[in-house]
Amino acid sequence: MNRPEQAKPKIHLRSSLFILMISVIIVLLTDSVFYYYTKRMLTAELQTKLELIADNVAISIKHSKLGEKYVENLIGQNLRTAALAAQYRLDPDIEKVTNEELISISKELMIDHMTLLKRSGDDIIGYKSTEPKEINMSTKTWSRDWFKAFNQLLDTTETNVSSGQALPHYWSGPINTSMSDPQYVDKWGYYYDGRTNYILDPYVHDTFIQNYQRETGVNAVINEMINGYTNHGTAEIAVFNPPIFLKQQEQFKKEGYTWFSDREILFGTYTMKDSRDLEMVQEVIRSKKTQQLITTIQGKTLLKMFIPLQLDMPVVIGLTADYEQVQQSIGxxxxxxxxxxxxxxxxxxxxxxxxxxxxxxxxxxxxxxxxxxxxxxxxxxxxxxxxxxxxxxxxxxxxxxxxxxxxxxxxxxxxxxxxxxxxxxxDIIQINVPALSAIVQSKVIQAVERRITFEHEVANLKQIHLGAVKATDLVRILSNLIDNAFDAVAPQKYVERKVRLVGFVKGNSLIFQVYNNGERIPYERLESIFEPGFSTKDEGTQHAGLGLSIIKNLVHQYGGKIHVHSSMNETCFTISIPL
Known part of the structure; x- marks a missing residue:
């Protein structure tokens, strides 16, 4: 019989393009998720790194402040000693002291300058001095605690002001810009014990303090973090003075010089500026929480963080880091x-x-x-x-x-x-699977030839639809089960040999049962009959030892079950396969 050629299934271009399009969409979504996740992770890592740097700067500031305060107090004590030494050399009457004497004594005591202050009406002025600009200079308008401290000294009362260093008959003002010569930042000492009619004021420039700060102070630590051997990732560090930076307090300026205590940046440098910095510092002071922004300055993408810190007063540490490294890493x-x-x-x-x-x-x-x-x-x-x-x-x-x-x-x-x-x-069986109809009809013919009564009962199988692969395997299963049943009843000579096939659909399962009235299978062999090579028939038989093993493997392949029950009257094999 000639067999028609089967048309080979083709892979349609439209389906392939659809799969490719879905794959591209998945790739783009995955890439976008990865980009934003990686960006967030690397940014968070950089933020953590900057926070650690801020902690180091904060610790350095606190330690340096303590060191600088100690050094400043030592200088103040030395200035008091210099004032006592000068008092023994000078006449107690200021009118009898000359400026030349003050110059000579200053050189001997190794101080930069010395001024003698006295009351003049409601003011206290510089009357004699090694620095001509100090002569006749009023102190009444000096800011903060200075003028108050001078009056307390002249009244021989205990000096009690919020700043500076107070010792017996002595007060030393904090390092600040010189009123008479703003190009200098000086340290002053003021001594008066009532034995003279003037306050002795020896003072030195801040050279020693500057050297100390440059070698071991906060600026030294900041410079090491930015330019040292270890790359900490920071491009600039600035410690903001909020009242001045936020314009909440007016800077004191003279002759174009800003007062040392009124500088906007207490430590570090501030060259990488953004218009939003003022807003960030203000928000940090208000919320006491870290703020950040990403900006572009001189063609570079930068991450700026602003972190609160409490010193003598609240300050803000600004850290600027190169964000392009993060973007390059992400890329x-x-x-x-x-x-x-x-x-x-x-x-x-x-x-x-x-x-x-x-x-x-x-x-x-x-x-x-x-x-x-x-x-x-x-x-x-x-x-x-x-x-x-x-x-x-x-x-x-x-x-x-x-x-x-x-x-x-x-x-x-x-x-x-x-x-x-x-x-x-x-008797033609009505099944919606031609191969099953053929195999059952074939077994009917074999049963007639082998003098076996073969009955078949099927119900509600007309509407089932099996794929080609599943139908082929189902043919193999039924063929082996029926052949196994035929072999089981074949030895019987004086009893009618009967085999019966029952098929039906129950729920979502296709069920077939094959009965035979052959010899009973012993109970102890029921577990072994599905093992490859096991058989109760003579060796060399066409189906010896393989049929039931094949059936079990095929049934399990489709997630089905197989069960056998054997009694004195009949043996039944039941298979159940999900549709």
Missing amino acids: KQQLRLLLLIGTTGLIAFFLVIVSIRFMNRRRELAAEHVQEVYVDHIDSLFRSMKEQRHDFNNHVATIQSLVHLKEYAELNRYTAEITEETTALN
């Missing part, structure tokens, strides 16, 4: 990810195409196999019909002879047997 990782995803996507796309071709080929082979099974069993059915037709003439001749001989009893028995065989062969 490199994103490129690697795109290459990885792209390569993986291409491999996956290739595997999908190969898998589709493989599945198409498998379906094609399964369809061909089902067709072969169907055609083979139809051929067997036609061959049987031809044999019946061939035998028909012999049957007619025999019937004619029996009629002629008037052997009506024998004629009745003979025709009944012929009718029984014909009915069995004409």
Whole structure:
């Protein structure tokens, strides 16, 4: 019989493009998620790094402030000693002291300058001095605690002001810009014990303090963090003086010089400026929480963080870091990810195409196999019909002879047997799977040939739809079960040999049961009958030891179950396969 050629399934271009489009969308989504997650992670890492640097700066400021205060107090004590030494050398009457004497004593005591202050009406002025600008200089307008401290000294009361260093008959003002010569930042000492009619004021420039700060102070630590051997990732560090920076307090300026205590930046430098810095510092002071912004300055992308710190007063540490390193790192990782995803996507796309071709080929082979099974069993059915037709003439001749001989009893028995065989062969099973119909009909013919009564009962199987692969495997399962049943009843000689097939759909499962009245399977062998090679039949038998093992593997492959029950009257194999 000629078999029609099967049209090979094709992979449609539209389906492939759809898969490719979905893959591209997944890649883009993955890349976007990775970008934002990585950016957030690296930014958080940089923020943590800057916070650690801020902590180091804060610790350095506190330690340096303590050190600077200690050094400043030592200078104040030395100035008091210098004032006492000068008092013993000078006349107690200020009118009898000359400026030249003050210059000579200052050199001997190794101080930069000395001024003598006295009351003049409601003011206190510089009356004699080594610095001409100090002569006749009023102190009444000096800011903060200075003028108050001078009056307390001249009144010989205990000096009690919020700033500076107070000792017996002595007060030393904090380091600040010189009122008479603003180009200098000086340290002053003021001594008065009532034995003179003037306050002795020896003072030195801040050179020593500046050297100390440059070598071990806060600016030294900041410079090391920015320019040292270890790259801390910071481009600039500034410690803001909030009242001045926020314009909440007016700076004191003279001759173009800003007072040392009124400088906007207490430590570090502030060259990388952004218009939002003022807002950030203000928010830090208000909320006492860290603020940050990303900005572009001179073509560079920078991350700026503003962190609160409490010293003698609240201050804000501003740290500026190069954010381009983060972006470059993100770019490199994103490129690697795109290459990885792209390569993986291409491999996956290739595997999908190969898998589709493989599945198409498998379906094609399964369809061909089902067709072969169907055609083979139809051929067997036609061959049987031809044999019946061939035998028909012999049957007619025999019937004619029996009629002629008037052997009506024998004629009745003979025709009944012929009718029984014909009915069995004409009982066509109605199943919506041609291969199953063919295999059942084939087994009907085999049963007739082997003198076995084969019954089949099927219900609600017309509407089932099985794939080609599943139908092929189901044919193998039923063929092996029925063959196994035929072999089980074959040894019986004096009892009618019966095999019965029952098929039906229950719930979402397709169920088949094969009964036979062969010899009972011993209970201890029920667990072993599905093992490969196990058989109760003679070796060399066509199905010895393999049929039940094949059935079990196929049933489990589809998530089904197989069960066997054997008694003295019959043995039943039940299989259940999900649809």
